[in-house]
Amino acid sequence: MKRILIMGATSGMGRRVAEDFARMGWTVGAAGRNTAALKELATAFPDNIVTESIDVTSKDAVKKMFVLVGKMGGMDVLLFNSGVGYENESLDLGKEIHTVEVDVVGFTRIVSAAYRYFRDLERATGETGGRIAAVTSVASTRGIAQMASYSASKRFQRTYLEALEQLSRRQEAGVKFTEIRPGWVDTPLLNPKRVYPLTMSVDYVAPMIEAAILKGKRVATIDWRWKAICAVWQLIPRSWWVNMDVELSKEKTV
Template identity: 30%
Template sequence: MTSRTVFITGAAAGIGRATALTFARKGWTVGGYDLDEAGLATLATEIEAVGATAVVGRLDVTDADAFRDAVDDFVQQTGRLDVLVNNAGILLAGKFEDIDVARHHKEIDVNVRGVVNGAHAAHPHLKPGSTLVNLCSASAIYGQAELANYSATKFFVRGLTEALDIEWGPQGIRVVALWPLFVQTAMLEGVRTGTTDTLGVRLGPQDVADEILATVEPGRAARAIHQVHFPVGRQTQVLSVASRFSPAWLTRVVNKRFAAH
């Protein structure tokens, strides 16, 4: 029987790399894609060291044609696509008006267009029982000061995930979103906002990787309730539950206090 396969963007470092190695240790065939070719080379070596098969390649997720070609090539080599993880992303922190608009646009390109491109490229190959995983964020619970544009991109990911879950569900395809708070990765280096100061950085890449693996192999209870959003970590779980039961004005007040320096 052909091993199950996973295609991961942003795989050279951080959450993507941890996810690739986590799936590899479970015997999956892993596709790792990134702009960092040196990082991909060492990733492939590590995947093969645990006895799994690696397929790696350079990919700019904002290029729809390149994304489609990468997924098509991966499936041609492996014979199937069981999971695609839209992980690639960038984060800009600071006052909205102090960040050059071109950088805002770049963040939107990667975090929004990249996810759209991944979903569109994956769909022809996704069969009943397969899963599209989108990396969302706790910043999609309520807009985050000093992370305004980033937060907005994650609201897009949230909405797209919910819509595609409804559209693709009848085809037997699961579409889910992972919701970590702040994760200790290179993307967060040098980032300091009122919210990071207040809540801290309590998650590592492995925490998210473990949750992704658990999500694509859900237990009977999770399937029964058809869970779409998966908060990662105790903090995000608390914030997610609180936002569902708190009035909008209270959620705003809480987030305003989190953001206060």
């Protein structure tokens, strides 16, 4: 039986993916801050889902993660889905720093611990094939004026995974990686008072996240429309990009 630990499993995509893997017969370790949601998951899937309340910004997050790994009987896949982000053109410092605390510091705390776990397991037992998957964003492909901290933090995640992939090969650790880059998804991350282009539903996105993990894809941009947009974005010279007025969203009208 396969075992997946999902960090950020209490709402949106993380919760749906946790439920789907449980239905597939996997052992799922669901982690997040919403204890009520964790209880609901454990009640709905008592044979497949175990839970632990974890805040990735807390210094005890890694300790709690390994408590959850113990409940699971081990870990084959880590999916890092925790994240925050704001449209913050005013550069409110609290929002900018909070984004970094979750999406950079919290991410590094959890992902580096998972890497060491898989590396040390391979060295001790010869078992290889541990996978670290992370939900980044299409926002990682360029710096975005209204989401400076968010786009930068997602770029950090991309680069960190690339560095760990190189480290895994250098250390012969056998750790594999999957980066999932969705466009806008209708989750609590989006401002409910605004309308975002090409917004996708959780029901539409979750199966593609699951397929990327199950098929062992290195990078999966969701969906094809956003893949095309990102391809065009990355062709634009920096001197042009910084002079473009990229509108992320607009006020919702009644």
